[in-house]
Amino acid sequence: MSRFNPYGDSSGGSSLAIAGADFAILAGDTRHSTGFSIDSRDQSQIADLGDGLFLTSNGFSADAKQLVDDLRTQIKWYHHNNNDHKLSISAAARTTMMLLYGKRFFPYYVNPIMIGMADDGTGAVYSFDPLGSYDREPSRAAGHASELLMPFLDNQVTFANQLDPQTGEPRKRLDLDLQTAVDLVKDAFTGAAERQVQVGDTLEIVILTKDGVDRQYYDLRRD
Amino acid sequence: MQHTQEKWGRPRDDVYGPYDASYLNSEPRTQTLQPTVTGTSVIGMKFNNGVVIAADNLASYGSLRRFIDQERLIKVGSETVVGVGGDVSDLQTIEEIMEGLEISESYDEPAQSLTAPNIHSYLQRIMYKRRSKLDPLWNALVIGGFKNDEPYLAFIDLLGTTYTAPAVASGFGSYLAIPILRKLVDREGDQQNVSKEQAVDAIKEAMKVLFYRDGRALDKYSLAILSKKDGKPDVEILKDVRVENQNWSMAKQIKGFGTQDE
Numbered sequence: 264m265s266r267f268n269p270y271g272d273s274s275g276g277s278s279l280a281i282a283g284a285d286f287a288i289l290a291g292d293t294r295h296s297t298g299f300s301i302d303s304r305d306q307s308q309i310a311d312l313g314d315g316l317f318l319t320s321n322g323f324s325a326d327a328k329q330l331v332d333d334l335r336t337q338i339k340w341y342h343h344n345n346n347d348h349k350l351s352i353s354a355a356a357r358t359t360m361m362l363l364y365g366k367r368f369f370p371y372y373v374n375p376i377m378i379g380m381a382d383d384g385t386g387a388v389y390s391f392d393p394l395g396s397y398d399r400e401p402s403r404a405a406g407h408a409s410e411l412l413m414p415f416l417d418n419q420v421t422f423a424n425q426l427d428p429q430t431g432e433p434r435k436r437l438d439l440d441l442q443t444a445v446d447l448v449k450d451a452f453t454g455a456a457e458r459q460v461q462v463g464d465t466l467e468i469v470i471l472t473k474d475g476v477d478r479q480y481y482d483l484r485r486d
Numbered sequence: 487m488q489h490t491q492e493k494w495g496r497p498r499d500d501v502y503g504p505y506d507a508s509y510l511n512s513e514p515r516t517q518t519l520q521p522t523v524t525g526t527s528v529i530g531m532k533f534n535n536g537v538v539i540a541a542d543n544l545a546s547y548g549s550l551r552r553f554i555d556q557e558r559l560i561k562v563g564s565e566t567v568v569g570v571g572g573d574v575s576d577l578q579t580i581e582e583i584m585e586g587l588e589i590s591e592s593y594d595e596p597a598q599s600l601t602a603p604n605i606h607s608y609l610q611r612i613m614y615k616r617r618s619k620l621d622p623l624w625n626a627l628v629i630g631g632f633k634n635d636e637p638y639l640a641f642i643d644l645l646g647t648t649y650t651a652p653a654v655a656s657g658f659g660s661y662l663a664i665p666i667l668r669k670l671v672d673r674e675g676d677q678q679n680v681s682k683e684q685a686v687d688a689i690k691e692a693m694k695v696l697f698y699r700d701g702r703a704l705d706k707y708s709l710a711i712l713s714k715k716d717g718k719p720d721v722e723i724l725k726d727v728r729v730e731n732q733n734w735s736m737a738k739q740i741k742g743f744g745t746q747d748e
Contacts (some may be wrong), residue, residue, distance in 0.1 A: 267519060269617050273647040295649045300660050302641065303651035305674040325614055369618070464673075484737035485672075 527659030602631025614646025
């Protein structure tokens, strides 16, 4: 007799985040699929948590939804208990870890990425594994196309293991300007949509600066 | 005195008998591992003024056509219809839960009517809770109704997975019906250019294809048409609708099995 498997392969496609000196970007496609079937072409996977925090969780989408609901509850109670004090991203990231590790023996099958503006005004990207291990990083990709997106980010954002041809010294990670970063995101996703069937339809980009939030939408392959 | 550490702190064998470890080799308590009496696909699509949902009237017992008058569309509140596929006893559980929800909500004064997003969210919580208990309600649900006067259509499965789309279908419907429905409504917003008549025709065509190719489908089905008339929701559930203009002339071309001459 086979046992009921509580995990499924329903998910949003892929998501990606880049942190800059004074901005943070979170992007995801709006395709929701189960296996090789497209469920919806217009399912946003970027959750607005309030307090200038945005989250994507790729993996099993029912767990992803539950994690977002958990976090919203936590943030609501934080506001009730602390005179509506804004939750910083470092605290939100720690809270996310607590929620994920709290399910250590029946994990949420997700790879969350959170963006926000850090206390010192820099853009922050935090990424997590399903059990709660987390870190602040310059960039991160998750989901079906993470294997296609992440090496591109390592190469174009972090300049990992690259030598400056003039000096022969390792290339320093330059702080990207916003437009370059947005262009990288678009290129990364057009590339991912080319090769990964679960990625496509529409690209949703959330751009966070000190001035507020900007949302942009771009068409991706729809086949 | 026991002199080996592994015996320390344990009940004494000479008093209580040796430890019975047999439960370690037995199967754990199990819940529903498979559905028994089942309904097949539910399909639904939006049009400019509302939603159409259809589900046939068959409850199968494996490959047996067990009950041929099973209603699988449930009206919840005054402006929402839930279509249910999968296990029929779990369908009845959902029916009872929805009845309880309607009653407890009706106590409020002035009565706030339940909307499709309310019911969608409530059912998603139930489905996810039950999958987390490893005791799932073995169903796929299609919820049709309105959100702020706009058509609303959503899907939930036995794992609590959920999404909204202008065309949704469960089971075989996701392979056979979705391509037909997406000719009219591919992306969100396409429903603006689709009339009620076009939507009903597309759903009827899809139900016909499902009857031709899904071995667990019936040519008798229920069709729910939810629309707004003068800003008021209007729910029309047509019962005992038949698949019309069936053409089985291709049947005699099919060779390779069954009793037939070469």
